[in-house]
Each structure stands twice: as structure tokens, then as C-alpha cells.
Amino acid sequence: MILPDFDDIYRHINITVKVNGGWSTWSYTSCSVTCGQGIRTRFRHCNNPTPANGGTNCIGEGSGNIDCNVEECLELVNGGWSNWTYTSCSVTCGQGVRTRFRHCKNPTPANGGAYCEGHVSDAINCNQQECPETSANILPWILFGACILVVIVCAIWCIIKLVRRRRGKKSLEPTSDPQNTNNPSSTSESGHYVNVATINSLNRNDNDENLYTTLSTRVNGQEGNYTSLIPKRGRSKQPACTILNYENVRISM
Template sequence: MNTLLLFFVCMVVLVIQRTQSEVLHCSGGWVQQCNLDANHKIHCICVPTTPTWTPWGEWTSCTVTCGEGNHTRYRSCIGPRNGKCVGPTEDTQTCAGMTLCPGTWGNWGAYKECSQTCGGGLQIRSRNCSAENGSFCVGDSISVSTCNTQICPGPGVWGKWSAYTDCSKTCGGGLRTRSRNCSAESGSFCIGDSLQSATCNTQKCPGPVDGVWSAWGSFGACSVTCGTGIRFRTRSCSNPAPTNGGSDCSGHSEDAVICTEQLCPVDGGWSEWSGYSHCSVTCGNGFKIRRRTCTNPQPSGGGADCVGVNEQGLLCTKQACPVDGGWSVWSDYKQCSVSCGGGHRLRHRSCDNPPPSYGGQDCPGNSTESEMCNISPCPDWSTWGTYSACSKSCGAGFRYRFRTCPVQNKTLCIGLNYQYASCDLGACSEPFG
């Protein structure tokens, strides 16, 4: 076991070239494994009795000198012939070059207008650099060329140089330019250049700087004036800010907490109408009611009550109700049956106030009523007078007698005031022929 441990730590492989008759002695449970080379020499090593990986070797150089590439390390499987170790023989990982890869220039743009119409001027063209954050392109982004070199008709006077423009790069070497104007009569020119360029920011570009968060600011006001809202606070990735391709800050620039202010006024809202109740009557005309409540929502926090009514009525009609009959008022009494001596008179009423209907009861009692009348005694007739003479002097005839009623109202006396009787004074004689 000590020999095996020494093998893995020191990565020593014992290779001994021996003649065919020579013998290699292995210890610690290892065995000899030999191969014959082209010169008929035997190469022997001590190997473990089971397939075993050697320790990983050193990493190879990165496949790139800038940007991102790969590097690899290897190991070997040793042990009995035809034995196999479990796992790969190589391990590959990504690696970064020593520097950022330079960017790539785009095509040159067209030259701008010449700075002079004659006497030699300058014209500029530019190109753009496509590079990763913090990287740069090798070379200049601005190219200056002479133009309109023909001689001008006469000399002019230069104005003052303008201030230099901003540098085309912040580091790694760029260009800045300045210009001046020529004051000359028509057809004349100024001697010299109207445009000058100079290198700038030649210092080496620094490496990437990762951003770091600033301290949190104070929480702002609550987002609502009543109820539940949110308060925010912020921080910025500026301590320092990421530069030259450095990483942005990890995390959020904004933080929030819940805030609760005074209760908001909530105006009441009506619930849905309930269904209508049963009709208030079982027959005839009635009404039914539906209701709603001010609970959707209930007014709170000083909110207004619901506007409107909480009940609504609706007429309803059932089957006709039984109507019991009712008596009309009594009529006046009719004329007495006699004018004196006690009689009766009647009065009537009708069961029509209202008449019985839809199974209602008839009127109780009688429809007629009588009472005594003219109960004073009737006056007596005088005695009968004597009969009158017979109405005929012969043959059958009749005769009358009369009596008188002693009161002025003759109708109070009962009976007739006359009587008649037959009379016959004998056969009448025949006249003589």
C-alpha cells in the first residue's frame, strides 16, 4: 500500500529496460508488466493488480492568447493488460487569454468634404470599432488625406485655430482635430492646412472594473394616502460603476416595503336584489316585496351610505276571493193593508250590497219586514135607511138602501155604503090590442 501511495503522490513510473533473461522485482502487491521493442529489448514496469488511474497531469496552455478558449489535462490507466479504468482519459475546461481580444474595424466611410477648394486641404474619413466591453481595436479610427492640391489664384489670411475636438478614444491612443478658416477674396487661397490632427489618450487602457452598489437611500413616501401601499428605496451601481467591460452589480437597484396609512373612506354599495316574497294575500289583489342591503361593501371609514331604497313592491293578483252578500238599506214601508182597525205594512231589502260571489255566503236574515198599522178603531156606519121604491112597477126589479159614515174620511168606514135587493110587484098585464 505504501508503494502505491508513493506512486500517486510522486507520479513515478518505474521503467526498466532489461534483457529477456532479466527479472524486475515489484513489491506492495504490484506485478511486472513487460513489452518487447523493435530492438528486441524488454521494457518492464510495475503496475497494480487492478486497473488504476494515474493522477491528472498539468493543464495544457490555453488555446487562445486573448478572449475565451480551452485547455486540457490527461491521465493514464495502468494495470493488467486489457484492463479498463472507469471514466475519461482527458478533462477539458474553458480558459481566458491573458488579455482581451482586440476588436475588428469596420469598413472606412467616405471622405468628408475637403477643407480647402485649392492650395491643398485635408479631408477625413472614419471607421467604427466592433469590440467586446473593455476591448479595443488596434489602429486609428480616423484617416486624414490631402485634397485640392492645385495652386489657388492668390494668398488669403488664416483665421485662428478652433479648439480641438474630443479624442476619438478614451485610452489606447486616439486622434483629435482642430480647424481654421481662410479669409480670401474670390479666386485666392490661404497657404497651409485648414485642419490639424494630433494623437491623444495614449495611455494603456485599464483592465475591467466590476461595479459595486452604493448604500441604500432612504425610503420614499407611501404610494397611497390611505389604505395599504408601498414605499421604495433605491441604490445605484456606482461605487464604483462598472468600466472597461467589468460586471454589473448583482441584485436589484430597488427595494420595497408595505406601508399602511389611515383607513380609506369606502362608500356603501348595494347587494343584489333578493327574490320577491310571497304575495301578501291568498286571493284577490295584494303585493310582494324584494329587498337589498348596503353591504357590497358596507360603508366604512367615513364613506357614504348607499343611495336609493332598500325595498321594492310589486302588485300581485291571486284567484278571486269569496264575497259574502250584504244587505241593502231597507226600503220605505208600503201602504197599510187597512185604513183602520189594525192592519200590516211591509218593507223590503236586497242582498246586493254586495251580492254574494265566488262562493260567498248569502245575507243572513229576511228580505222583508212587516209592522202593524192603522190600529185605531174603524168608525161605525149609521143604521141602514129604508129601501127605496122598486125600480119596476111590475115584474122583477131592485131597490136600494143607504147608510152614512160619520167621519169626514169616508174610507175609514169598512164596507159599502149601499145595499140593493130584488123586488117583484107582480106580472105586468098585456096591453089591449
């Protein structure tokens, strides 16, 4: 006896079974905030099972919003700079630099607060006053000044010598004065001519009076009374007096 094929029998029999829909589990989105009052959305699907053969759909909402993270947020703290800290200057005098530092910890940023704006460190100038002069720097200027002083002294000395030499040469020139020629008191003997005021200021005794002979009132173009110091015979060739006024000295040969 051959048994019937149940698959063929099942295909020919029209059996209808109603299937009502059922909800899947909820799926959640992230909360809208990290702290404080926020919301998030949840979803579900009517596929557990899916309605079939005239079964009813799932009852209720397929999505909705719910509260989340209702706890209070921590206080927002923005960062602040500390005071500057300075390094030593790169030099002890003159132009130098030094570095300064600061830290973003007054206060330190917290709970999402902003970090400090600006630079953590930078370089600034320091010790701008001039360095004191050292002996190595002063010595060349001392030598230079000494050389200039020597040159000035030598120049002054040379000028004085030149002036004296010219005056000496002028005093040695022969003098021709008509007044002296006609005056019997003039003399042509060799002698030393000085101003009367100079002779009168010298200390001499009466025995030395014959050493002097009065000349005319004009000698070598100079106005005034002059005296000829003529050496006395048998005595020293030079008179016993000192000439004080050198500008009026004239040696006549």
C-alpha cells in the first residue's frame, strides 16, 4: 500500500491562521545633554511578530521622547593665568634678554571650561643700562688725550720760542736815530740797554753810578729814558745788576 505524500496534501488544503502583531524591544538614542535636564528618543517596531492573515496591529506608539540625565551638571570653570615667573637676564649689563613663564592654573579649566588665551612664555629685554667703563676701554682714550696734550704743549712752546727769537733778531738790528746822532749824550760804545724803570728798581751803591751813562730819550724807536750799562775798566765785563724787563732789552755791538 502506497502512503500519500503529506506535502501534496498540505498544498491542496487552504488553512488560514490569523497572526496578531507584537512590539519589538525599545531602541534608544543618545541623551541631548551630558548633564542637567535632557531628552532622548526611543523606537520600537511591530514585528514581533508581524501581523498576518488579518491579525491586528500592535497597540501603542512606535516612538517617543523620555527624560534623561536629570542630575545637576558640575559648575563650568574657565582657566586663568598665574603670575609671570622670570629667568635671570642673559647678561649683567648692556642689552640682554630673559624669559618669562606662566601657567593656566589660576584656576585650572574644569567641567568643559575654556583654556587660557595667550602664550605660556615669551622673551623680554632686560638690563638696558650701559656697562661701566673698564680699564681696557679707558686706556686708549687716556693715551690719546695724553698725546693731544703733549702736542698742544709743544706747539705753545714752539710759538713762544719763535716769538722770542724774532724779538732777539729785531733787537740786534742797528739803530739809526737822528735824535741820538745830534745828542752829545748818546754813545756808540758797546753796552747793554735797559729801561730806566728797571735800573732804578735795582739795588746798587754810589760807587756803581759811574757804570751808567744816560742816553737820549729815544733808542731803537722806543720812547722813554734809557741808560747805557758800560762796563767800567778794571772791573767785570758785566755790570752788577739784573735785567728784569726782558721786552726792553737791547744788546748793541
